[in-house]
Amino acid sequence: MSTYRIGIDVGGTHTDAVLLDQDNQVISETKSSTTEDVETGIYTAMHEVITKANVSPEHIRYAMLGTTHCTNAIVERKGLNNIAAVRIGAPATLAVKPLVGVPDDLRAALGKHVYLVRGGHEFDGREIVDLDEAHLYKIANEVKGEVDSIAITSVFSPVSTDHEERAKKIFQEVLGEDVAISLSAEIGSVGLLERENATILNASVIRVAKTAADGFINALKSENIDAKVFFGQNDGTLMSVDYAVRYPIFTVACGPTNSLRGASYLGNLSDAIVVDVGGTTSDVGVLIHSFPRESSLEVEIGGARTNFRMPDLISIGLGGGTIIHAEENEAFSIGPDSVGYRLPEKAMIFGGDTLTTTDVAVALGKVDLGDASKVAHLDKSWLNKVYEKMVELVEEAIDKMKTTADPIPVILVGGGSILLPTELKGASRVLRPEHSGVANAIGSAISQVSGQVERIYLLDEVGREHALESAKSEAKATAVNAGADPETLVIVDVEDVPLAYLPGNATRVRVKAAGELQRNA
Amino acid sequence: MRKIGKQEIEDIAVGAALLGTGGGGDPYIGKLMALQAIEENGPVTLLDIDEVPEDALVVPSSMMGAPTVMLEKVPSGEEAMEVFGKLEEFLGEDIYATFPIEAGGVNSMLPFALAARRGLPVIDADGMGRAFPELQMVTFYLDGIQATPAVIGDEKGNTALLSTIDNVWTERIARASAIQMGGSVMNAMYSMRGKNLKDSGIAGILKLEEEIGKTIRLAKANNVNAIQEVLKTVGGFELFRGKVTDIDRKTETGFARGTASFEGIGDYKEETLQLRFQNEHLLAQTDRRLLCVTPDLIAVLDAETGLPITTEGIRYGSRCVVIGIPCHEKWRTEKGIATVGPKYFGYDVEYTPVEELVRKGETE
Numbered sequence: 001m002s003t004y005r006i007g008i009d010v011g012g013t014h015t016d017a018v019l020l021d022q023d024n025q026v027i028s029e030t031k032s033s034t035t036e037d038v039e040t041g042i043y044t045a046m047h048e049v050i051t052k053a054n055v056s057p058e059h060i061r062y063a064m065l066g067t068t069h070c071t072n073a074i075v076e077r078k079g080l081n082n083i084a085a086v087r088i089g090a091p092a093t094l095a096v097k098p099l100v101g102v103p104d105d106l107r108a109a110l111g112k113h114v115y116l117v118r119g120g121h122e123f124d125g126r127e128i129v130d131l132d133e134a135h136l137y138k139i140a141n142e143v144k145g146e147v148d149s150i151a152i153t154s155v156f157s158p159v160s161t162d163h164e165e166r167a168k169k170i171f172q173e174v175l176g177e178d179v180a181i182s183l184s185a186e187i188g189s190v191g192l193l194e195r196e197n198a199t200i201l202n203a204s205v206i207r208v209a210k211t212a213a214d215g216f217i218n219a220l221k222s223e224n225i226d227a228k229v230f231f232g233q234n235d236g237t238l239m240s241v242d243y244a245v246r247y248p249i250f251t252v253a254c255g256p257t258n259s260l261r262g263a264s265y266l267g268n269l270s271d272a273i274v275v276d277v278g279g280t281t282s283d284v285g286v287l288i289h290s291f292p293r294e295s296s297l298e299v300e301i302g303g304a305r306t307n308f309r310m311p312d313l314i315s316i317g318l319g320g321g322t323i324i325h326a327e328e329n330e331a332f333s334i335g336p337d338s339v340g341y342r343l344p345e346k347a348m349i350f351g352g353d354t355l356t357t358t359d360v361a362v363a364l365g366k367v368d369l370g371d372a373s374k375v376a377h378l379d380k381s382w383l384n385k386v387y388e389k390m391v392e393l394v395e396e397a398i399d400k401m402k403t404t405a406d407p408i409p410v411i412l413v414g415g416g417s418i419l420l421p422t423e424l425k426g427a428s429r430v431l432r433p434e435h436s437g438v439a440n441a442i443g444s445a446i447s448q449v450s451g452q453v454e455r456i457y458l459l460d461e462v463g464r465e466h467a468l469e470s471a472k473s474e475a476k477a478t479a480v481n482a483g484a485d486p487e488t489l490v491i492v493d494v495e496d497v498p499l500a501y502l503p504g505n506a507t508r509v510r511v512k513a514a515g516e517l518q519r520n521a
Numbered sequence: 522m523r524k525i526g527k528q529e530i531e532d533i534a535v536g537a538a539l540l541g542t543g544g545g546g547d548p549y550i551g552k553l554m555a556l557q558a559i560e561e562n563g564p565v566t567l568l569d570i571d572e573v574p575e576d577a578l579v580v581p582s583s584m585m586g587a588p589t590v591m592l593e594k595v596p597s598g599e600e601a602m603e604v605f606g607k608l609e610e611f612l613g614e615d616i617y618a619t620f621p622i623e624a625g626g627v628n629s630m631l632p633f634a635l636a637a638r639r640g641l642p643v644i645d646a647d648g649m650g651r652a653f654p655e656l657q658m659v660t661f662y663l664d665g666i667q668a669t670p671a672v673i674g675d676e677k678g679n680t681a682l683l684s685t686i687d688n689v690w691t692e693r694i695a696r697a698s699a700i701q702m703g704g705s706v707m708n709a710m711y712s713m714r715g716k717n718l719k720d721s722g723i724a725g726i727l728k729l730e731e732e733i734g735k736t737i738r739l740a741k742a743n744n745v746n747a748i749q750e751v752l753k754t755v756g757g758f759e760l761f762r763g764k765v766t767d768i769d770r771k772t773e774t775g776f777a778r779g780t781a782s783f784e785g786i787g788d789y790k791e792e793t794l795q796l797r798f799q800n801e802h803l804l805a806q807t808d809r810r811l812l813c814v815t816p817d818l819i820a821v822l823d824a825e826t827g828l829p830i831t832t833e834g835i836r837y838g839s840r841c842v843v844i845g846i847p848c849h850e851k852w853r854t855e856k857g858i859a860t861v862g863p864k865y866f867g868y869d870v871e872y873t874p875v876e877e878l879v880r881k882g883e884t885e
Contacts, residue, residue, distance in 0.1 A: 092676040095554040095598035095634060122703040123590050129677065155594050192593045193553070286838065293838060312838060403766050403838050404784065497833070498770060506587075 004055055005062035006227070007445025008042055009258050009438075010034055012068075013279055013341050014415075016441035017045035019053045019060070024265070024446050028053035029438045031415070033341070038069055038212075043219045050223055057224040062517065066232030066254045066444040069212040070205040074252070074302035077109045079211075080204040081149035081180070084113035086139065087196060088163045089120035089155035092128055098153075098196055103303035110204055113147055115139050119163045120155030123506060124458060128155060131163045133170060140174035149180040151203035153196040157185035159456045180206040180246070187249060189454035190508060194298065194307035201301060202249035209248030213241050230483065230517070234310060236261045236291050236443070237450035237514055240483035249308075252301055255440060256311050259413060260285045260292045262443030266433035267411040273398050273427070276439070277416030279321040280338040283313045284397040287411075289492060316397050318390060320416030321347070324355045330382055334389060348374050360386050361419045369418075395425040402426060413439035449485075450492070450514035451478025458504035467509055468494065475513040484515035522572055524564040525633060525643065530555050534630060535737055535828065536730025539751070540846075541625025541652040542818050543832040544801035550592055551630025558598065558637035565633050566642040568618060570724045573644055573715040577617035580608065580712040581648065582632040585656065585673065585695060586705035589833075591627060597676040600707035601635040604672040607680050608709040611670055620644040620718065622659065622711065624726045625652025625801075626831075631707070646722040648711065650849040651818050654800040656695070657688035658861050660851045661711055664721040671695070671710035675702035723849050729755070737827050747827025748842050757846035758879045760805055760812045761794045762787050762824065765839045781835050783843070794843060796821070797868065798832045804868050805843055810882060813845035814868065816852035816861045817875040820844050845875040 004027065008017045015034045019027045030048040035041035042065070050057065073079050085098050098114050099107045117139070119131035143150070150171055154163040164183045171181055182203040188195030213229065220227055231244035232254040244251060256276070263274040270290040276283045286293040292311035299308045317336030321343045325333045339346035339354055346352040348359045349370030355378075361367040363375035363383050398410060410427040412420050413436040422430045435442060453474045457467035476489050493512040498505060525533075534552040541548070559565065573579065582601055584591060609616055619632045619639075624647050636643045648659035656668060668691040674680035681698050685691045691710070699706045713721075736754045740747035752759060763783030770779035778799045785792040794812070797804040802819040805812040813819050821830045824840040835841075851857055853874065859865065862872045 089594070091597045091599065091678075093595040093597065095596045096550065096557055100557050101553050120594070122594070123587070124704075126703075128594070128703065158593075190589065190593050192595055193550070399786070400764075400840055401838070403764055405790075508589075 002059060003061040004059050005064065005445050006046065006049065006060055007064045007441045008045060009066040009255060009440040009444045010038055010042065010068050011255050011440065015041035015045045016438045017049040018435070018438050018441040018445055019049050019055065020442070020445050026435045026442065027055060029435055029441070031438065038067065038072070039215050042216065046219060046223065058226065060225045060227050062230065063216070063220055063225065063227040064230045064232060064238060064444045064447065065216050066258045066440070067212060067251060068255070069208055069251070070248045071252045071301070073205050073208040074201055077105060077302070079208050080109055081207045082112070082147045083110055083149045083151060083200065083203045084115065084139070084143045084147045085110065085151045085196070085200050086115045086117060086167065087153050088117045088131065088167060089128070089192070090116045090118045092120060092155060093192065096193060099200070101193065101305065102197060106302055106304060110200055113143055121157070121160045121163065123156060123159060123456060124504065125160050131166055133166070136167050136170045137174065140171050144175055147179070149182070149203040149206045151182045151184070151196070151199040153184035153192065153199050155192060157183070158190050158454060161185045187247065188307050189510070190456060191307045194305055197304040198249055198306040198308060201304060201306070202247060205248045206245065209245045209251070213245055217241070232258055232444045232447060233450070234308065235450060235452065235512070236447060238447040238483065238517070239449065243482045252308070253310055256283055256285065256313055257292050258443035259283070259440035260287055260311060260443065261290070261447060262439030262441070263287070263411040263413045263436070264290045265442060265446050266413070266436055266439055267409070267431045269409055269411060269431070272409040272411050273401055274411045274413060275394060275398070275417070275420065276414040277412065277419060278319045278414050279340045279343060279416060280317070280319040281315045282318050282394065282397070282414070282416070283315050284401050285311050285313045286401050291492060314397050314400060316393055318357065318393050320356070320358050320419060322357045324357065324360060324386055326355070332386055334386070334393065357390055357419055360390070366421070367418050390419070391421060391424065394420060398424065398426050412436060448514040449479055449483045449517055450512055451475045451480070451482055451484070452510070452512040453478060454508065454510040456506055456508050459507050460504040467507070468496070468511070471509045471511040472513065475511040479513045479515055483518050485518040486515070489513050489515035522569070523567050525567050526564045527556055527559060529731060530559065530630070530633060532734030532738065533727060533730045534734065536733030537625055537629030538831070539733050539820050539822070539829040540650070540730060540818065541629070541829070541831070542801045542820050543798055543830070544625060544652045544654060548626050548630050550595060551627035551634065554596065554598065555630045555633035555637070558634040562637040562640070565636045567727065568642045568644050570644060570646050570719050570722070573618060573718065575714060575716040575719070577715040578612065578614050578712060579618050579620060579644060579715055579718055580605065580616050580709050581622040582619045582635045583622040583628045583708045583710065584631060584705060585708050586699040588627060590704035594703060594705060596707065598634065598638060600674045600676050601631065602639060603678065603680055604674040604707050604709040605635065605639065607672045607674070607682065608670070608712060611672070611682060612712065616641065617715070618642045618644050620722070621647045621727070623647055623649040623652045624730060625649070628652070629730065643727070644718065645727045646718055646724045647726045648722055650723040650726055651816070652801055653861055656692050656710065659711065660723060660849070661713065661717070661721045662688055662860065663851060663854065663856050666711060666713055666717055666721060668710045670712070671708060673698060673702070673706045673708050675706050723851070740827060748822055748844070751822070751827055752844060755846045757844045758875060759842060760819070760845045761785065761792070761807070761843040762789050763794055763841065765835055765837055765841065768835055768837060779832070783841065786840070796843065799866055800832065802832065803866050804863060804870070805845070811870055811873065811878055812882070813875045813878060814863045814870060814872060815866060816848040816857065818846035818848060820846065845879070847875055
């Protein structure tokens with residue numbers, strides 16, 4: 001009996017859905033508009049893709065969702081949990097209190113119950129001071145009935161999780177198991193404020209994630225699908241729904257990653273440049289070992305600085321709906337404004353009055369779309385200049401992203417990718433695989449499950465080999481926890497960075513393990 | 522005399538990161554400390570060096586240890602109060618004002634956090650005009666000013682009073698104590714008189730940092746090239762444009778040493794830049810020639826935004842512009858070169874001022 005999986009990606013403009021068979025072949029695909037409530041768009045796309053495929057619902061076993069629910073909730077400050085933020089680290093850390101440096105409105109929403117408790121660890125694992133358990137009991141009693149989610153961040157928890165674990169026990173003892181508890185060691189790495197922000201944000205979107213998960217499961221049920229549900233994470237891997245409702249913050253910004261991963265799969269390449277051409281912009285990213293290269297910049301979510309890793313992308317103002325402005329003496333400029341999702345009414349080939357990049361490509365016979373006679377009157381040599389410039393913009397972006405001068409393969413994806421030629425400067429070859437329009441939904445559907453750890457080790461004490469082994473097995477355990485099949489686990493990323501000015505060769509080790517979905521789970 | 526509020530702090534932090542030449546840690550945490558202290562206690566008074574009485578007791582506020590530790594174990598704010606109090610007790614005299622020890626990273630911000638809490642003015646002068654990794658690497662040392670008597674302290678309330686025979690011993694003992702105290706401590710070191718600071722310090726450094734920050738901020742707002750504007754502000758030179766193709770780090774004797782390789786883009790195509798660092802960026806060279814070497818300043822800026830990048834922040838694929846800035850003339854003396862020149866850091870090249878290296882490159 002063949003089994004199927006459904007992948008859905010919610011983007012800013014479109015909600016895409018695909019249905020794949022067990023060999024990951026695309027059975028059907030659809031693009032529908034993203035709706036304000038997100039859910040309606042998901043249900044529409046899901047219904048369409050299933051209807052198109054003519055596949056019996058009971059054979060759909062897996063459903064993967066890459067969604068903006070949590071991002072939207074944070075950005076709009078809507079539907080957030082009533083949280084308590086507990087920092088364990090006093091007397092250290094008082095010079096910068098929790099949520100200092102985040103926008104005032106977010107601080108107002110999340111900063112109602114902020115506590116600083118004595119405790120925490122030194123970089124080498126010693127306690128700064130004893131954990132003030134009495135204070136934790138007092139806080140637990142104070143917030144009883146006031147909050148439904150608690151963020152706990154302890155100094156150097158990436159070295160020792162003891163105080164966070166103990167605090168969790170105390171809160172559960174007083175408040176019961178129903179109050180969600182987010183521990184910073186499970187969410188971020190060294191850098192107290194960034195990790196604390198991420199933990200607080202995580203605590204604040206537990207309810208949103210739960211609602212989204214329940215909604216998705218119900219929608220599946222209404223289509224008579226009984227599938228195992230996964231959420232896409234921003235590192236390009238999946239987590240089980242149980243895991244996602246505990247660590248919803250990892251769902252933030254999974255879109256660009258999904259599209260890179262989808263491109264990798266469709267192009268059957270592990271190392272390449274990916275150009276994702278949308279309606280308004282093109283994102284250019286780099287695949288290394290099938291995963292996006294990550295950015296070194298701090299990532300802000302809803303204005304709060306976090307230490308999340310996001311794909312290293314450059315965005316250029318060139319998409320399928322980008323407007324061409326004709327100027328005097330045959331001069332012109334390209335964008336950055338775009339007709340966006342209104343392309344089907346605005347573009348000249350569709351009877352509109354706005355000259356877009358798509359019109360240029362059609363007029364030059366590069367693309368067969370709409371009514372070419374509507375642009376036949378335009379001066380070909382001028383159009384050629386415009387087209388050359390469009391291609392140049394993409395080539396420049398590709399060059400910026402490359403780390404060596406050697407030509408490397410380029411994969412074109414996204415709805416607007418038909419605009420681009422199959423030869424590009426700096427590319428060893430250019431691929432525009434089939435189904436590239438819904439690469440992001442495919443990326444969501446084919447993802448592996450991963451686990452990541454980041455810890456500080458004193459290499460002089462434990463030895464580099466032992467430290468790496470320990471981090472690797474912890475990463476693998478996390479991946480299995482998130483739903484990976486232990487048999488297929490591989491270590492996909494290892495990074496160790498020595499820390500300046502510390503003895504004992506203190507080193508930050510980061511390991512990521514990824515594996516296929518646990519099929520029989 | 523003028524007041525330093527939140528916007529000034531934001532600008533100074535960016536300028537400090539640039540003059541920090543990759544080291545000293547990201548001033549972010551120091552900036553938040555200063556912002557919180559100013560929010561709670563009001564703006565800080567900034568004095569020009571000429572406004573400070575010659576006999577006034579002035580003490581820089583600084584931290585010592587691992588910037589990474591400070592990013593995780595954020596200070597309490599009490600350590601700095603405590604070490605200043607203990608030093609006053611020992612000297613039997615009130616401290617008149619504080620100032621930054623270096624123009625880089627977190628140390629550029631700490632005097633403001635302390636000043637706001639303690640109600641002290643900050644003086645617009647420092648002891649480096651840039652950042653360096655060891656505490657004898659200050660212009661005060663060139664003029665024989667001692668770091669001790671000094672007090673270091675942690676957030677637990679421990680303090681240590683140091684009285685040493687010279688500044689190298691201060692460095693050794695203080696660093697060992699700092700590790701025991703948890704890897705990061707606050708200092709009250711290099712206490713001196715107003716006249717000493719005027720003679721041996723580098724005046725106007727905070728004003729320059731603020732200018733740099735403002736330049737980058739306004740360039741972004743006005744959509745002009747930040748890097749060209751910054752070069753004008755600091756009197757520097759563009760040395761290279763490239764992307765990071767390799768980064769090789771190791772920690773030896775507590776310092777993050779390493780080399781970053783950049784492959785040229787644009788006008789620098791086909792060229793490769795090697796950037797050597799030991800916490801700070803210290804030497805930049807291509808296959809053909811030396812471009813800039815310590816004590817002149819080497820800053821790595823993000824090619825798009827012009828914002829400075831720290832050594833720990835350099836990553837594979839980053840697109841950067843490397844710039845060189847002449848150091849203060851105090852460093853270009855024989856003792857200055859001996860203290861912070863290329864030989865001290867183990868690079869076998871002769872110090873040549875960056876402007877001469879640039880001129881040579883242009884005539885080639």
